[in-house]
Amino acid sequence: MRLTNVAHLRLPFGRLLGYDVTLSRPGRELPISFDQRRHLRDGDRPGSWMALSFRLREPLPRDLLATAWLAVIERHGTLRSVFIPGADGEPRLHEVEVRPGAWVEHTIAPGQAVNDAVRDVLDRHCAPFDRPSHRLCVLETAAGPTIVIGADHAHVDMWSMLVIARDFLAALEAARSGTVAELPEAAAFAEHTLVLRGHDAAPPEVRQRWAEVIDGSGGVMPRFPLPLGSGGAQPERVEVRDVFDVADSDAFAERARGFGVSTLSLAVSAMTTATRDLAALPLRAVFPVHSRFDDTWYASVGWFITNSVLESADPDPAACAAAVREAVRLGSWPLEEVLEPWGGMPEAPGMFAISWLDLRRLPVRIDATSLEAQYVGATIRTDGVMLWFILDESGLHLRCRYPDTREAREHVGSWLDELVRLLQSAAHAERGTTAGP
Template sequence: MDAWAPRPGVVLQWLVRSDAEPVPSTVPPSFNQSAHLADVDDGSTWLAASFDVPGRLDTDALERSLERLVARHGSLRTGFVRSDAGPSRVDHPQGALTLRRRPDVAVQSVPEAHRVVRAALDTACAPFSAPAYTFLAIDRPDVSTVVCGFDHAHVDAYSLAVVIDDVRRGYLGEPETAPDPGDFVDYCAAESAGTPIDLADDRLRTWVDFLRAGDGAPPQFPLDLGVPHGRTDRCAVRVDALLTAREADTAETGCRADGASLYAGVLAAMAHAVRDLGGGATVPLLFPLHTRRSAAWRSSVGWFVTNAPLEVVTESDLRATIRSTGPAVRRAVALGEVPIARVVEAAGGLRRPRKDVFMVSYVDYRSAPGHDSLRSIDAHHISNVTVSDDAQFWISRTADGLALRSRFPDNPTARTTIEAFVAAVADHLALVAQPCEAALRFAVDTRTAADATVTVP
């Protein structure tokens, strides 16, 4: 949020409120939702999506589109309340939620627009508001901006792309391109009713061994961030372009020739960067995996994410590390099928010396709904500024190339460390992005196979 600079105009806001009392749900919060809602002392971890529309705002069209969004996605028709047993879910009946427009606010400067929008998001997206989200817009004569903000319990990062596409299409009167989405509450019900995985399952044993190797705690970033256990700093965020679109394509071809994905290639580059900076030759980490495994979930709003454990071991050179990391990532993906709640249970609990968990995420937004229009409408994913005591990284692939978003404690040591780390990662990736003989041979073989498929009867 600190990096977002909205132009001034007239700020409009809609709260979403129920005309009827919410009904206690028989479906418990998902594991992610429960963990999130149990740790809200430092304020809301909200996520927002913003995008532009041409000219003055058509408020009637926007309201219709927002009402359709709420009606379309089950996650947005739920809320959460505190109880002695922990957070529990409540449901709002279909049609009971309505938009309540607040008084408009004319703002005259970028800092004022930033302050007004941020204050609205902080208040309305409080985790135990029911529901915990809000819609805003900044009306201007030439280009207006729409902002949709949600507490994290309602959405994951991919959901923001779904929201942008749904709201934009509804606003412009365009038809939906995706089928009716599945209801995230049904997903949560299936998660809670799933058959427990047996303790003898190799996947569960691998998970438990991974945690026990860290003395029962999730992995931590292996370089000094200047934060002792028990302390948190205000978080800092930086976004760095790593590769252009053409370089990313070349790097991916090279990684495929080595039996790996581009994500594995970036992880290998990160491991070598850690070793260069004195962090050791092995980098244990967690990586988020989406769980949108059926068509019903691909156009749905919710928190469809689990995690998998991975150790990246640096070899004699970067390409050797890529060759070993590719299979390691594929093996780790299978571990993501084990529910995290079952992992914690089998491990006898989870020690949390830090608030944050060192993780490296990868999202290829080129497959997201409406991706082709995201640049032209100046779409943004905006996160709240909270606190941090570890490093977390999000790799994003778009039509523009490959970028790295880094979140870390805002102190001089961490800033120096992350700057050096990102620079080293970029240097190693530049080598991956250089065409090599194996990569070129792989590309030629792939084209030859494709041609043969077309021409041979």
């Protein structure tokens, strides 16, 4: 399944509608996680959301779509909660009851791209403090509807978007047959937040290792190793690069097995080499890891992603495998307590993050090919570099977001060129072919 940007999303032209649910007054207060609080610190702003789109193959009554969406909301507690700015400056999270509402048409202006119209709707309705901060959108065409579901990142991660799509499709199929979907309430993310608060404190060696990586990055979270230009946050540049088809993906995996490591570890080896050759520095990056530490949370929706740090100086695959294991361990402890010496996450311009998502290994699946399903990222301003690897049955592609400056185009572009060359060379070597020009 592709990870794309709303500006590049392939959408048909049709009537654009959104479903307005009805909310009760805020009820019971719920706990807020460290990462949610960090996200909310910047307040309402455009582009704080995540979305997923997919296409259905025949026209369907809107009431069936609404019924399916309400069933999803009923299953997942985080979709029945709202953030409220506190009088003391601290946000609050409260339960709400969600009831049926009404469809609203969003006008696509003359000359306006459909993508821009969808982006405007998600920017407006999926902001952190909107009530609710999620939205079901439908593009109606004669061939059938295209569904776009968005939610503020405080309530979802990429795994969660797959859960939402799967549950929506199950509820829709039940509604079409005149039955009620069997979607028992999933474990709520607020419960996970409470579990983490009761977690044991990180051992001294974990705190020490975090300190070493942050110190090696100049006292802040890891930054991209080459100049990105100055001037603060800039309009983003997004590149999507196809790295492997199925055959090359299989060859790369086989090469990794030959070294006794995972495909991720062999990819880290390539990134370590590219960083050493172009910047003469170790690879250091923020490394998101999921906190769904047992199957209690596999069917839940929430922000189950926390950050770790990855440091790799030796491109030997075994050394890179050890670096990956260390990053996973460093991310296995409550981040708020680990980062307390820095007063929270010590962010700085140029922060570099690497995300690896192997959709083949997730316990949640949809038929992404027939649905033409796509992950959708927002359009934002940025001063850092974010790299996503997406591995699925069709191969491997990567998406990279960076500030659109002359220096970033040159340096991030060169780093990506070298990284893709190294990855493809490893696959071609395994297949006994040459990498090409």
